[in-house]
Amino acid sequence: MSEDDIPLPGEDAALDDGVRRRVGPRRSEASTNAVLIAAYNELSEHGWRDFSVDRVAKTAKASKQTIYRWWKSAACLAVDAALARLADKPPVVVAPTADVRDRIAALIEPMLVAVRTGDGAHAWRGALLAAADDGDAGEVFRAWFNDKVKIPLRHILAEQALKGTVRRDWDIDLATELLFGPIWHRLIAMRGPVPEVYSRRLVESVLKALAPG
Amino acid sequence: MSEDDIPLPGEDAALDDGVRRRVGPRRSEASTNAVLIAAYNELSEHGWRDFSVDRVAKTAKASKQTIYRWWKSAACLAVDAALARLADKPPVVVAPTADVRDRIAALIEPMLVAVRTGDGAHAWRGALLAAADDGDAGEVFRAWFNDKVKIPLRHILAEQALKGTVRRDWDIDLATELLFGPIWHRLIAMRGPVPEVYSRRLVESVLKALAPG
Amino acid sequence: MSEDDIPLPGEDAALDDGVRRRVGPRRSEASTNAVLIAAYNELSEHGWRDFSVDRVAKTAKASKQTIYRWWKSAACLAVDAALARLADKPPVVVAPTADVRDRIAALIEPMLVAVRTGDGAHAWRGALLAAADDGDAGEVFRAWFNDKVKIPLRHILAEQALKGTVRRDWDIDLATELLFGPIWHRLIAMRGPVPEVYSRRLVESVLKALAPG
Amino acid sequence: MSEDDIPLPGEDAALDDGVRRRVGPRRSEASTNAVLIAAYNELSEHGWRDFSVDRVAKTAKASKQTIYRWWKSAACLAVDAALARLADKPPVVVAPTADVRDRIAALIEPMLVAVRTGDGAHAWRGALLAAADDGDAGEVFRAWFNDKVKIPLRHILAEQALKGTVRRDWDIDLATELLFGPIWHRLIAMRGPVPEVYSRRLVESVLKALAPG
DNA sequence: AGATAAACGAGACGGTACGTCACGTCTTAGG
DNA sequence: CCTAAGACGTGACGTACCGTCTCGTTTATCT
Numbered sequence: 001m002s003e004d005d006i007p008l009p010g011e012d013a014a015l016d017d018g019v020r021r022r023v024g025p026r027r028s029e030a031s032t033n034a035v036l037i038a039a040y041n042e043l044s045e046h047g048w049r050d051f052s053v054d055r056v057a058k059t060a061k062a063s064k065q066t067i068y069r070w071w072k073s074a075a076c077l078a079v080d081a082a083l084a085r086l087a088d089k090p091p092v093v094v095a096p097t098a099d100v101r102d103r104i105a106a107l108i109e110p111m112l113v114a115v116r117t118g119d120g121a122h123a124w125r126g127a128l129l130a131a132a133d134d135g136d137a138g139e140v141f142r143a144w145f146n147d148k149v150k151i152p153l154r155h156i157l158a159e160q161a162l163k164g165t166v167r168r169d170w171d172i173d174l175a176t177e178l179l180f181g182p183i184w185h186r187l188i189a190m191r192g193p194v195p196e197v198y199s200r201r202l203v204e205s206v207l208k209a210l211a212p213g
Numbered sequence: 214m215s216e217d218d219i220p221l222p223g224e225d226a227a228l229d230d231g232v233r234r235r236v237g238p239r240r241s242e243a244s245t246n247a248v249l250i251a252a253y254n255e256l257s258e259h260g261w262r263d264f265s266v267d268r269v270a271k272t273a274k275a276s277k278q279t280i281y282r283w284w285k286s287a288a289c290l291a292v293d294a295a296l297a298r299l300a301d302k303p304p305v306v307v308a309p310t311a312d313v314r315d316r317i318a319a320l321i322e323p324m325l326v327a328v329r330t331g332d333g334a335h336a337w338r339g340a341l342l343a344a345a346d347d348g349d350a351g352e353v354f355r356a357w358f359n360d361k362v363k364i365p366l367r368h369i370l371a372e373q374a375l376k377g378t379v380r381r382d383w384d385i386d387l388a389t390e391l392l393f394g395p396i397w398h399r400l401i402a403m404r405g406p407v408p409e410v411y412s413r414r415l416v417e418s419v420l421k422a423l424a425p426g
Numbered sequence: 427m428s429e430d431d432i433p434l435p436g437e438d439a440a441l442d443d444g445v446r447r448r449v450g451p452r453r454s455e456a457s458t459n460a461v462l463i464a465a466y467n468e469l470s471e472h473g474w475r476d477f478s479v480d481r482v483a484k485t486a487k488a489s490k491q492t493i494y495r496w497w498k499s500a501a502c503l504a505v506d507a508a509l510a511r512l513a514d515k516p517p518v519v520v521a522p523t524a525d526v527r528d529r530i531a532a533l534i535e536p537m538l539v540a541v542r543t544g545d546g547a548h549a550w551r552g553a554l555l556a557a558a559d560d561g562d563a564g565e566v567f568r569a570w571f572n573d574k575v576k577i578p579l580r581h582i583l584a585e586q587a588l589k590g591t592v593r594r595d596w597d598i599d600l601a602t603e604l605l606f607g608p609i610w611h612r613l614i615a616m617r618g619p620v621p622e623v624y625s626r627r628l629v630e631s632v633l634k635a636l637a638p639g
Numbered sequence: 640m641s642e643d644d645i646p647l648p649g650e651d652a653a654l655d656d657g658v659r660r661r662v663g664p665r666r667s668e669a670s671t672n673a674v675l676i677a678a679y680n681e682l683s684e685h686g687w688r689d690f691s692v693d694r695v696a697k698t699a700k701a702s703k704q705t706i707y708r709w710w711k712s713a714a715c716l717a718v719d720a721a722l723a724r725l726a727d728k729p730p731v732v733v734a735p736t737a738d739v740r741d742r743i744a745a746l747i748e749p750m751l752v753a754v755r756t757g758d759g760a761h762a763w764r765g766a767l768l769a770a771a772d773d774g775d776a777g778e779v780f781r782a783w784f785n786d787k788v789k790i791p792l793r794h795i796l797a798e799q800a801l802k803g804t805v806r807r808d809w810d811i812d813l814a815t816e817l818l819f820g821p822i823w824h825r826l827i828a829m830r831g832p833v834p835e836v837y838s839r840r841l842v843e844s845v846l847k848a849l850a851p852g
Numbered sequence: 853a854g855a856t857a858a859a860c861g862a863g864a865c866g867g868t869a870c871g872t873c874a875c876g877t878c879t880t881a882g883g
Numbered sequence: 884c885c886t887a888a889g890a891c892g893t894g895a896c897g898t899a900c901c902g903t904c905t906c907g908t909t910t911a912t913c914t
Contacts, residue, residue: 028885049262049288049346054874063887068876075262129342132401133262142403174395178418180402181394182387188341188397189358191351205391205422237863238905244865267895276866281897449912450858457860475688475714475772480900489861494902501688554827555768559688564830571828600821604844606828607820608813614771614823616781631817635844663889664879670891693869702892707871 027070034060035067039081043126044119048133051078051126075134079141082127086110100165103156104206105199107149108179115187115194125187150176157210167212178206240283247273248280252294256339257332261346264291264339288347292354295340299323313378316369317419318412320362321392325412328396334406341401363389370423380425391419453496460486461493465507469552470545474559477504477552501560505567508553512536526591529582530632531625533575534605541613541620551613576602583636593638604632666709673699674706678720682765683758687772690717690765714773718780721766725749739804742795743845744838746788747818751838754822760832767827789815796849806851817845 038060042051053074057064071077094106115121131141153175160166179202186194251273255264266287270277284290307319328334344354366388373379392415399407464486468477479500483490497503520532541547557567579601586592605628612620677699681690692713696703710716733745754760770780792814799805818841825833 026885031886047346048342052874053876057887061887063889064876065878065888066886069885074875125345128401129261129345132338132342132404133260135404138404145402174414174418177395177398178391181396181398182390183394184397184401185390185394188345188401189393190355191345191348201387205387205418208421208424209418211421235863236861236905236907238865241865265895266897270866274866276868277897278867278899279865282864287896448858449856451860451910451912452858454859473772474768478900479902483861487861489859489863490902491862491904492860495859500901551771555687555771558764558768558827558830559686561830568829600840600844603821603824604817607822607824608816609820610823610827611816611820614767614827615784615819617771617774617777627813631813631844631848634847634850637847661889662879662881662887664891667891691869692871696892700892702890702894703871704873704893705891708890713870 028066031060031062031066032070035062035070035077036081036084038062039077040085040123043078043081043130044123046126047122048078048126048129051130053077072136073134075130075137076140078130079127079137082114082124083140083144085123086114089113100156100160101200101203101207104153104179104203107152108183108199108202111180111183112194112199115183116196118193121187121193125191128184128188145176149180153179164212166207166210170210175206175210178202178209241279244273244275244279245283248275248290249294249297251275252290253298253336256291256294256343257336259339260335261291261339261342264343266290285349286347288343288350289353291343292340292350295327295337296353296357298336299327302326313369313373314413314416314420317366317392317416320365321396321412321415324393324396325407328400328407329409331406334400338400338404341397358389362393366392377425379420379423383423388419388423391415391422454492457486457488457492458496461488461496461503462507462510464488465503466511466549469504469507469556470549472552473548474504474552474555477556479503498562499560501556501563502566504556505553505563508540508550509566509570511549512540515539526582526586527626527629527633530579530605530629533578534609534625534628537606537609538620538625541609542622544619547613547619551617554610554614571602575606579605590638592633592636596636601632601636604628604635667705670699670701670705671709674701674716675720675723677701678716679724679762682717682720682769683762685765686761687717687765687768690769692716711775712773714769714776715779717769718766718776721753721763722779722783724762725753728752739795739799740839740842740846743792743818743842746791747822747838747841750819750822751833754826754833755835757832760826764826764830767823784815788819792818803851805846805849809849814845814849817841817848 035056038056039051041059042056046052046055051074053064053067056062056077057067067077071080089110092106092109094103096103111124113120115124127141131138150172154172157166157170157172157175161168161170182202182205183194186192248269251269252264254272255269259265259268264287266277266280269275269290270280280290284293302323305319305322307316309316324337326333328337340354344351363385367385370379370383370385370388374381374383395415395418396407399405461482464482465477467485468482472478472481477500479490479493482488482503483493493503497506515536518532518535520529522529537550539546541550553567557564576598580598583592583596583598583601587594587596608628608631609620612618674695677695678690680698681695685691685694690713692703692706695701695716696706706716710719728749731745731748733742735742750763752759754763766780770777789811793811796805796809796811796814800807800809821841821844822833825831
């Protein structure tokens with residue numbers, strides 16, 4: 001969300017000639033980070049319905065103006081905060097030659113790790129609710145989901161279909177739903193944590209559902 | 214939620230002998246219904262985060278006190294409103310001798326029908342978010358879910374396990390997650406409607422995941 | 427207030443002939459007293475603005491219906507409660523042949539005694555405010571004031587005017603104001619208690635203001 | 640009340656050196672005035688018990704938050720509103736060499752003028768009740784009373800005592816009570832207006848009570 | 853002895869207001 | 884031009900009372 005509007009310091013917009021584009025200070029990285037961290041904690045402590053921008057501003061020692069300048073809505077901030085926390089972790093790298101089960105598991109692993117702890121579950125539940133409540137926030141979430149899950153999964157399944165381990169009329173929507181739906185069920189509908197040894201089962205059920213024949 | 218506290222008029226608590234129960238006016242059925250309907254509409258129009266008890270009270274021509282008297286929280290009211298709407302519809306009846314696929318489909322059909330329309334999807338999305346946000350509301354939802362889905366499904370799967378069409382170590386949690394998770398994914402994460410021809414696919418993936426061998 | 431509407435038990439309305447007047451139970455004396463006491467305490471604890479009929483009903487174990495049946499408004503109840511407490515005390519009796527100073531002092535003494543204690547001051551302040559706020563309650567108070575103060579004082583002053591110790595054009599309003607105004611000033615404007623040795627001073631200033639010449 | 644907390648625009652706090660005091664917007668003068676006027680009207684229309692901050696906010700087009708930010712309580716606002724109205728009028732100026740009767744009369748004249756009209760009487764009755772009901776509001780009123788009445792009167796009486804027209808053991812409390820008590824009696828206890836030609840009589844009774852001998 | 857009617861306790865009801873909190877916008881002064 | 888601070892109008896929160904009402908019980912009088 002935020003990164004799309006105005007470049008963070010460092011990754012300044014390319015200016016073709018010597019013409020100056022903007023004067024004055026750029027977006028403050030310190031402030032941005034403080035807000036994201038405060039928002040994440042706000043989510044994990046107060047959930048989505050009681051998520052308060054006022055409180056985030058106060059704990060981040062940022063002004064509300066600053067928050068509203070860079071995020072469209074509280075919901076966008078909430079989703080951004082959860083995604084930013086996810087992006088902080090080192091990515092799970094799996095060789096393209098690895099077992100298909102491991103490669104699919106790598107797509108859900110980061111989220112599963114994130115919601116393992118109580119705080120993480122609370123925060124992610126809140127972010128999900130924000131994405132469900134608000135159109136813009138929903139788009140932010142779905143853009144991430146498309147990028148990090150749907151497209152990679154599509155590649156994997158296309159490959160497997162060629163190898164014959166996946167039926168020819170495989171459906172990417174069915175696959176993603178079977179992979180993530182159970183997580184949402186645990187997180188949202190059951191309001192519980194997501195158990196540790198879980199990813200294998202999810203991968204298994206996807207592969208069974210997509211198995212040829 | 215509401216029905217548990219004080220009986221609605223008509224379904225008065227059985228009194229064995231002449232023992233007096235309560236004096237004074239009973240809970241107003243008209244008011245209860247008006248509130249439930251108004252809450253349902255509020256959910257479908259404003260979603261969960263902007264769900265306003267003030268507005269519900271105003272449109273139902275009820276006082277907020279009356280609402281808070283009978284529902285623990287706005288979230289409980291939201292969930293109750295969605296469940297009440299569901300309970301209004303004639304239940305899907307399937308003979309115990311029917312095909313297992315039809316019997317399982319009957320468990321998800323009411324919800325699928327409810328979220329088919331735009332309003333229904335909005336309202337149920339809101340109710341789900343409410344159940345996710347609030348502990349009490351979550352319990353109301355899970356009690357319903359247990360009653361109407363989990364227990365019936367357990368019966369069916371136990372039967373099938375005896376027949377050998379379902380593996381012996383079947384897991385009721387896996388089954389419910391595979392049945393409903395995809396619906397939550399569509400409704401919450403994708404913020405979209407749930408497609409018409411869907412229930413067969415859900416049933417199929419469950420049966421595949423639970424198939425013996 | 428209350429006594430005017432329906433007779434208390436015992437002082438039943440005279441019925442000329444054998445014609446039936448009313449059936450059923452009469453006004454409950456126990457309930458009436460409990461309400462008056464509870465109202466007095468309510469006044470002394472919560473003042474007038476936070477005087478709550480609900481609370482009075484609860485502490486008197488009376489129903490609100492019963493209260494509203496016998497008193498026009500909360501203000502009337504408040505004034506009635508204070509006056510009833512005053513009427514409980516044995517009246518100050520002074521012989522008509524006593525010194526004029528003592529006879530006038532006897533008119534203010536009961537009130538001065540009542541507001542000597544902290545509770546009494548609170549309660550009477552509340553009752554005064556109620557009488558000031560509400561027309562009906564004001565009438566109740568003024569009726570009492572007229573009965574117990576103004577008329578007796580008028581008698582005394584008329585006598586004294588004949589004797590020549592009071593100017594011929596004496597003004598009953600001036601007299602009552604000088605007698606009670608200072609009490610209101612202490613009670614209302616200064617929010618304080620009324621000092622012990624006070625009545626002599628009040629009487630003195632009245633007599634000085636009304637002295638002939 | 641209000642003026643003490645944060646300076647109104649214009650009367651900014653003196654800053655000795657270049658030290659910064661506060662950033663951000665200052666208290667809105669327009670809003671303050673609108674609230675005071677609305678509160679005065681609210682008092683005169685609804686009295687004290689039915690004084691509604693909601694209504695004041697609505698008619699002043701101000702938010703309740705703004706009201707509670709600058710006034711401790713509804714009672715404080717009520718007293719402030721009446722005092723502000725009084726302060727608007729040009730003060731009654733009397734030369735220190737004028738007749739003592741006129742100088743004392745000047746102390747009660749503004750209030751007498753204020754309560755001459757029906758609206759004024761209603762509003763001031765309300766303000767008095769507010770000051771009687773609430774400790775903080777009482778202090779605001781008494782501070783004003785001390786400033787504008789008690790201290791000036793003390794000066795006058797001290798002078799007169801030296802001249803011998805007032806007894807040596809004069810009592811400032813007795814004096815103020817005799818001056819204002821009758822006004823409260825009319826306003827509060829009798830719920831009536833205060834008659835036009837009144838101030839002379841009040842002054843007279845004070846001087847008589849304090850006369851030497 | 854019923855039957856009748858009123859008073860009672862309890863408390864639900866539609867309202868209004870409370871005092872607080874958060875929203876998103878706007879204003880000020882510093883860097 | 885960004886930032887922190889924070890005042891502003893708007894409106895919702897959950898609670899407390901208002902005065903009216905509806906219950907089922909109790910009590911007193913009349914047939």
